[in-house]
Structure formats: C-alpha cells, structure tokens
Amino acid sequence: MREPALLLISLLSLGSVTGQVSYTIPEEMTKGSVVGNIAHDLGLQTKRLVSGKGRIYSRGSDEYVELNRERGVLLVKERIDREALCRQTTPCALHFQIILENPMEFYTVTIQITDINDNAPTFEEGKIEFRISESAITGAKFVLERAVDLDVGTNDLKNYDLKPTDNFALKVHSNADGNKNVEMVLQKPLDREKQEQISLVLTAVDGGEPQMSGTMMILITVLDINDNAPVFTQSTYKATVTENSPKGTVVATVTASDADQGSNGKIAYSITNTLDDVRRVFKINKETGEVTLIGNIDFEESRNFQINLRASDEGGLTDSCKLIIDVQDVNDNNPEINIMSKSTVISEDAKLNTVVTMINIEDKDSGENGKVQCFINENMPFTLKSSTNDFYSLVTDSELDRERASEYNITVTCSDEGVPSLSSSVTLTLQISDVNDNAPVFESSSYEAYIVENNTPGLSIFTVKAKDADWNQNARVSYILEDSSVNGVPVSSYVSVSADSGVIHAVRSFDYEQIKDFQFRVKAQDGGSPPLSSNVTVKVLIQDQNDNPPQVLYPVQTGGSLVAEMVPRSADVGYLVTKVVAVDVDSGQNAWLSYKLQRATDRALFEVGSQNGEIRTIRQVTDKDAVKQRLTVIVEDNGQPSRSATVVVNVAVADSFPEVLSEFTDFTHDKEYNDNLTFYLVLALAVVSFLFITCLVVIISVKIYRWRQSRVLYHSNLPVIPYYPPRYSDTLGTGTLQHVYNYEVCRTTDSRKSDCKFGRAGSQNVLIMEPSSTGTMQRMQSEKSILDEPDSPLEVRLMTHSVTQHPL
Numbered sequence: 001m002r003e004p005a006l007l008l009i010s011l012l013s014l015g016s017v018t019g020q021v022s023y024t025i026p027e028e029m030t031k032g033s034v035v036g037n038i039a040h041d042l043g044l045q046t047k048r049l050v051s052g053k054g055r056i057y058s059r060g061s062d063e064y065v066e067l068n069r070e071r072g073v074l075l076v077k078e079r080i081d082r083e084a085l086c087r088q089t090t091p092c093a094l095h096f097q098i099i100l101e102n103p104m105e106f107y108t109v110t111i112q113i114t115d116i117n118d119n120a121p122t123f124e125e126g127k128i129e130f131r132i133s134e135s136a137i138t139g140a141k142f143v144l145e146r147a148v149d150l151d152v153g154t155n156d157l158k159n160y161d162l163k164p165t166d167n168f169a170l171k172v173h174s175n176a177d178g179n180k181n182v183e184m185v186l187q188k189p190l191d192r193e194k195q196e197q198i199s200l201v202l203t204a205v206d207g208g209e210p211q212m213s214g215t216m217m218i219l220i221t222v223l224d225i226n227d228n229a230p231v232f233t234q235s236t237y238k239a240t241v242t243e244n245s246p247k248g249t250v251v252a253t254v255t256a257s258d259a260d261q262g263s264n265g266k267i268a269y270s271i272t273n274t275l276d277d278v279r280r281v282f283k284i285n286k287e288t289g290e291v292t293l294i295g296n297i298d299f300e301e302s303r304n305f306q307i308n309l310r311a312s313d314e315g316g317l318t319d320s321c322k323l324i325i326d327v328q329d330v331n332d333n334n335p336e337i338n339i340m341s342k343s344t345v346i347s348e349d350a351k352l353n354t355v356v357t358m359i360n361i362e363d364k365d366s367g368e369n370g371k372v373q374c375f376i377n378e379n380m381p382f383t384l385k386s387s388t389n390d391f392y393s394l395v396t397d398s399e400l401d402r403e404r405a406s407e408y409n410i411t412v413t414c415s416d417e418g419v420p421s422l423s424s425s426v427t428l429t430l431q432i433s434d435v436n437d438n439a440p441v442f443e444s445s446s447y448e449a450y451i452v453e454n455n456t457p458g459l460s461i462f463t464v465k466a467k468d469a470d471w472n473q474n475a476r477v478s479y480i481l482e483d484s485s486v487n488g489v490p491v492s493s494y495v496s497v498s499a500d501s502g503v504i505h506a507v508r509s510f511d512y513e514q515i516k517d518f519q520f521r522v523k524a525q526d527g528g529s530p531p532l533s534s535n536v537t538v539k540v541l542i543q544d545q546n547d548n549p550p551q552v553l554y555p556v557q558t559g560g561s562l563v564a565e566m567v568p569r570s571a572d573v574g575y576l577v578t579k580v581v582a583v584d585v586d587s588g589q590n591a592w593l594s595y596k597l598q599r600a601t602d603r604a605l606f607e608v609g610s611q612n613g614e615i616r617t618i619r620q621v622t623d624k625d626a627v628k629q630r631l632t633v634i635v636e637d638n639g640q641p642s643r644s645a646t647v648v649v650n651v652a653v654a655d656s657f658p659e660v661l662s663e664f665t666d667f668t669h670d671k672e673y674n675d676n677l678t679f680y681l682v683l684a685l686a687v688v689s690f691l692f693i694t695c696l697v698v699i700i701s702v703k704i705y706r707w708r709q710s711r712v713l714y715h716s717n718l719p720v721i722p723y724y725p726p727r728y729s730d731t732l733g734t735g736t737l738q739h740v741y742n743y744e745v746c747r748t749t750d751s752r753k754s755d756c757k758f759g760r761a762g763s764q765n766v767l768i769m770e771p772s773s774t775g776t777m778q779r780m781q782s783e784k785s786i787l788d789e790p791d792s793p794l795e796v797r798l799m800t801h802s803v804t805q806h807p808l
Contacts, residue, residue, distance in 0.1 A: 027118070037072060044072070049072055104343070117206065134192040160172055162201070197219065229319055230257065232256045240326045309323055333365045335424045339358075342358070353396065382395065407429065448538075466479075522535060567651055580635065605617060606629070
C-alpha cells in the first residue's frame with residue numbers, strides 16, 4: 001500500500017535560504033518513484049536547476065533520494081526501510097538541502113517517511129519454560145517475555161492472547177513509556193499428580209492492515225511446594241552513567257529477597273530484554289545483582305536504557321523490576337564543518353553581501369556541549385552570517401581590491417561551549433579576479449628630455465614608463481602620442497612614441513638656432529574594457545652644438561670697396577685703431593668669442609684684445625713704420641671643436657691722405673683684379689660663345705665712345721683720398737660710429753699733377769675707396785659749361801661717403 005505524498009511549502013527570507021518544502025511518502029516505495037515536483041513546488045524553472053547545477057546536499061540522505069534536473073523532480077534512489085532508518089523514532093524524516101549556484105541559493109527539503117505494516121510482532125525466543133510448584137497459590141504471577149514489533153503507530157503491537165486458559169490467565173500492564181508488561185496469572189491451583197506438564201501458546205497481534213502476529217510456546221513443569229516468591233526492593237531502579245565509561249564499570253545493583261529457605265530461597269538475577277542492544281552493553285551478576293558495563297556507551301546513539309530484570313528462585317517463583325539508566329553527555333565530539341557550496345574565484349567588484357561559501361555545522365553533543373559558535377580570522381573583508389540553525393553563509397562585508405590582495409586564505413573556526421571546548425577549522429582559498437579599475441600611472445608627473453642638435457632622425461630621445469596595478473590584459477599599457485602642434489606644425493613630425501615600450505624617437509634633425517625646446521603629451525592606455533588612460537607632459541630641450549662659425553660684422557669684407565683704418569704717426573701706446581665686431585649664433589660657451597692676431601705686417605706695432613676685439617697700438621708709431629699695414633685677425637668660439645673666422649684689417653699709418661695715396665691705389669687694383677678673376681674667366685667664355693654679337697656690340701660701342709670722347713675731358717685714374725684729421729680721437733671708444741665727410745677736389749684740364757684742395761673734413765678715420773678712382777667722383781660743371789669753355793678749370797666735388805657701425 002502506498003500513501004499519496006503530501007506537500008508543505010513555507011517561504012523564508014533569511015540569508016541565502018529562499019524556501020522550504022516538505023513531502024510525506026510511505027516507506028518501501030519502489031526505486032524511481034516520484035517523490036514530488038521540486039521545481040514547481042519551489043517556484044523554479046527546470047532550466048534554473050540545470051544552469052545552477054542543482055544538487056542534493058545531505059549528511060546521509062542522498063543515498064535514498066536523487067534530483068532529476070531535467071524534469072525538476074525528486075526520485076526514490078534506493079528502497080527506504082523506515083525501521084532501519086529511524087527504528088522506533090517518530091516521526092521519521094529525511095532532511096537535506098537543494099544547492100544552486102550562480103547565484104548561490106539553497107532550499108531545505110524534508111521528506112517524512114510513514115510506516116506501513118511490514119513487520120510482524122516477534123518474540124526473541126520461540127519457547128520459554130517455567131518450573132511452578134503445585135503449591136503455588138491462586139493469583140501468583142509469572143512474567144512473560146514481551147513481543148517486539150518494529151512498526152510504529154497503529155501498526156505497532158496491539159494486544160496478547162494466551163491459550164488455553166484452563167489454569168492461567170493473561171494480564172497486561174501498560175507502562176508510562178508506552179510499553180506493556182505481560183504477566184501470566186495462576187487462576188486455578190495446579191496438581192502435579194494430574195498434569196505434570198502444561199503447554200500454552202502466547203500470541204502477540206499488531207493493529208495493522210492486514211493484521212500480523214507472532215507466537216511463543218510456554219512450557220510449564222509442575223513442581224512440589226515453593227510457596228514464597230522473590231521480591232525486589234524497588235519496582236523501578238534509576239542510575240546514571242557517563243558516556244565513554246570504561247568496560248567493567250558498575251552501573252547499579254538490584255536486590256531481591258525470598259522468604260523461603262534452602263534452595264527455594266536462592267535467587268538468580270537475569271536480564272529479560274529482547275531485540276535491543278541492552279544485552280550487548282550491560283550484564284548482571286546472577287548472584288549479586290550488580291549491573292556492569294560490557295560495551296561502549298555513546299550518548300549520541302542512545303541517551304537512556306531501560307533494563308528489564310527478573311529475580312527467580314529455584315522453585316520457579318519470580319519477580320520483576322526495571323532499571324532505567326540515563327547516559328550523561330560529555331564533550332567528546334568536535335563540531336563538524338561541512339562545505340555545502342563554495343566559490344573559488346570572486347570578482348573584485350562583487351557587491352556587498354555576495355555569498356561566497358555556504359557551510360553546515362553539526363555537533364553531535366547536546367546542551368552546552370552542542371552549542372557552536374563560528375568565526376573567521378580577523379582583518380578579512382568577509383563575515384559569517386547565520387542563516388538558519390547550524391547553517392552559515394560566508395559573505396563579503398567590504399569592498400575587495402585585487403591590487404591590495406589577490407588571494408585570501410579564510411580560516412573558518414567553529415567551537416562548542418563545552419568544558420573543555422572543542423573546535424574544528426577549515427581553510428578556504430579564494431582568488432580575487434581582476435577588474436579594470438586602475439588607470440596607468442606614470443613614474444613622474446612630467447618629464448624633461450635632452451637631445452643634441454643635428455641629431456640623426458630616428459634617434460631615441462627618452463623613455464616614458466607607466467605602470468598599471470591591474471593584472472594581465474588590464475595591465476597591458478600602450479603609449480600614444482596625443483595630437484598637438486609645435487609652431488603650427490604637428491608634433492608627430494617632430495617625435496614618435498613606441499606603443500609598446502614608450503620609447504620616444506626623433507623624427508627629424510633638430511636645429512637649436514631654430515627651436516630651443518618644445519613639449520607634448522603622451523597618453524598611457526591599458527588594455528581593459530573599457531580602457532583607462534592617463535597622460536603626462538614631456539618637454540624636450542634641444543642642446544646646442546658648435547655648428548656655426550663666428551660671423552664678422554665689422555669691418556665689412558666686400559669685394560666692391562676697401563676699408564682702411566688711419567693711424568696718425570703721433571699715436572701713443574694703446575691708441576685704439578678699430579674694433580673687430582663678431583657674433584656667433586650658437587649659445588653658451590659655443591658663443592664665447594676670443595680674438596687673436598694671426599698675421600700682421602708688423603707684429604710689434606699692434607695687438608688685439610682677446611675678449612673685446614679692440615685693435616690697439618702697443619708701442620709708439622715712428623717714421624720708420626710702413627704706411628700700409630695689413631692685419632689678419634682670427635675670431636674663435638669656445639666650442640668643442642672650436643670654429644673660427646678671419647678678417648683682414650687694413651691700416652694706414654700716416655698723418656695725411658697724400659702719403660698713402662699711391663700705396664693704396666696699387667693695393668686697390670690688385671685686390672680688384674684678384675676678386676674679379678673668376679668673373680672675367682666666365683665672361684671670356686661667354687664672349688667666345690657669342691662672338692659675333694659681341695663684336696658687333698663692341699664696334700658700335702667704340703664708335704659711340706670715340707664720339708663721346710671728343711666731348712669730355714681727359715680721363716684721370718687718380719684716386720681720391722679723404723682727409724684724416726691729425727688730432728682724431730674716438731669719442732665713444734669704438735672707432736666705428738657713423739661719420740660724414742665732404743671732399744672738394746680741383747684740378748686743371750692740362751695737367752695730371754693737380755693739387756688737391758680739401759674743403760671740409762669730418763672726424764672720421766676711415767678710408768673708403770671704390771675699385772677705380774673714376775667710380776668715386778662725379779664730375780659737375782661749376783660755373784660754365786665745359787663745352788663752352790674747354791680751357792677752364794674743372795671743379796669736381798666728391799660726394800658724401802658714409803660708414804655706419806651698428807651696435808650689437
């Protein structure tokens with residue numbers, strides 16, 4: 001007979017438990033029978049059972065019931081025998097949990113097993129013998145062995161029946177514990193002479209459907225007179241024993257007395273318990289009545305024992321009592337920690353109260369010995385929460401940071417409250433998975449890099465480095481050059497950045513004189529999703545290289561004119577002749593200039609200031625000194641290697657212009673010839689190439705020239721020498737300021753040796769002459785036309801010449 005399964009569901013809201021369901025099924029259901037639709041009863045979809053890897057967690061019930069995830073039902077896995085599972089305990093139930101993952105959840109399931117009448121009442125012995133004296137009085141009682149029925153409830157033992165009832169009647173007493181004492185009462189005197197042997201049948205019947213029964217044969221031997229039965233001093237004895245007591249421990253001593261003498265007064269004690277463990281745990285001394293321990297006592301298995309004792313004399317008279325032994329618990333069981341479900345990896349961005357592990361705690365001890373408190377090691381971002389009795393959830397109680405701790409070893413310790421306290425612990429290892437929550441960080445807030453100008457394109461300038469505290473792909477840093485411009489030019493045309501290493505390369509060759517420094521920004525970006533980034537400013541400073549020679553500003557070296565400095569013969573020692581002015585576009589020590597006199601017509605007469613380039617006399621000028629002095633000054637910078645420039649300074653040592661006129665005329669022609677030699681060679685080649693045209697132009701030019709020659713004055717090649725004041729002094733100390741001179745030259749038409757009349761003269765000591773003397777004068781008619789008066793003197797005015805030195 002199979003009873004229908006009953007369902008009870010109660011919703012909870014504590015911790016991770018979201019529901020509880022109960023079923024009732026009869027025992028002995030066939031394998032594969034459906035217990036209940038757990039998915040429907042818990043309000044879950046079957047796919048949740050599959051995706052959550054639904055499973056049964058139990059401390060032993062899993063061998064009877066299994067979960068079918070696909071159908072969402074509970075099935076009978078093995079035959080369930082209520083008597084083997086629970087013995088006489090009622091109600092009998094299986095308790096287990098349904099565990100789901102992602103997210104972690106568990107549901108408590110209780111299956112109550114109902115009894116069916118599958119066990120008949122049985123006697124331990126099929127036959128029992130009594131020796132009863134014929135003198136036994138009416139009403140004498142004889143204790144019979146009780147029958148045992150493993151079933152419970154209505155299926156348990158119901159009543160007894162004794163047949164035949166000629167001499168004896170059956171009397172049943174119900175005890176407070178529900179058990180029944182069976183006694184056989186003499187209701188008619190025995191007569192050994194009539195019947196020496198009596199056979200009776202005791203039948204035990206249960207209340208199940210169909211009814212089942214068991215029998216025991218009673219054999220009675222009638223003896224001669226024994227008219228006093230043994231009597232126990234107490235009908236019920238009580239004793240206590242501590243669990244785990246050693247074998248041989250005396251638990252209690254019972255005593256009975258018999259008023260008879262001789263063999264009829266000799267009492268023997270015995271234990272009458274059947275079908276239980278009493279005889280394997282205890283024994284009684286037949287003579288003394290001492291009850292001693294012969295087996296192991298475990299409070300967790302049996303908390304008390306009831307021993308049925310019998311005292312009998314040799315005349316066959318008996319008495320009975322019971323000994324109730326209470327087992328005292330000792331703290332001999334450590335708490336058991338059972339991991340129901342756990343995660344080995346959790347994301348560092350997990351929310352607070354995220355369930356990491358679910359734990360079940362069991363302590364088989366009772367009372368204070370069975371009360372358990374659990375805790376974890378300190379300084380952990382986790383806490384233990386008690387969801388229901390003996391169930392704990394390990395949850396997060398603060399934010400996780402993988403960069404601070406990538407792994408946690410969490411020790412869960414559970415201790416009971418016994419004395420001394422017992423504890424158990426288990427260590428859980430939890431990995432923290434990375435989330436991209438850290439941007440790359442540069443080693444410095446800004447960088448300065450240096451590069452020497454005239455570098456090779458592609459040269460490595462500097463390396464920026466950023467670190468990311470994340471892990472794996474989230475920590476992989478790439479470097480990017482941010483878009484910007486330098487003087488209107490994209491910065492990418494100046495530098496490039498290696499995406500993997502952060503090495504900054506020069507794209508072009510830099511010139512310090514064009515750009516001295518520039519800056520740009522480099523972005524470091526990680527490989528997370530979404531990516532995080534940071535940037536830094538890099539300033540590149542161009543270092544100067546000595547790649548520019550000094551440039552002489554004064555005196556100006558040109559091929560079209562000759563600059564000469566006048567030194568009067570009356571000049572004293574230290575007289576300032578002129579000053580060489582030069583600059584160097586480099587910077588720093590590369591621009592520090594020094595001046596040296598490389599060559600001179602007379603080295604003993606002049607010197608050059610090494611720092612300021614001033615040319616001064618170092619002795620008194622004498623009449624023996626040559627009029628034409630040529631000085632070569634070299635200007636050097638302080639670079640490594642140094643660069644230099646040279647300048648030629650022409651000095652005229654004289655008190656007046658006529659003294660040096662002839663010297664500088666030849667000098668001027670020679671210089672002009674040398675300067676224009678290349679030009680004439682090129683011009684000659686061009687003339688040869690275009691000979692015909694050139695000849696034609698020359699012939700026409702000659703005719704025109706002859707015609708004009710007849711109408712102009714005779715051409716003179718006499719150079720014009722400006723007047724140099726004898727008392728000249730450099731008012732500003734440089735000798736190179738701007739001065740203006742006006743010259744008047746008068747001569748006759750028939751003489752090349754005319755006197756020169758100097759009209760006005762300034763204070764300038766600079767002599768300027770053009771390549772030919774004819775180029776330095778303009779002929780002008782003074783009062784009469786030269787066509788009208790060919791014999792009149794010609795007055796020629798020399799136009800103003802200016803020399804300017806600009807301060808640097």
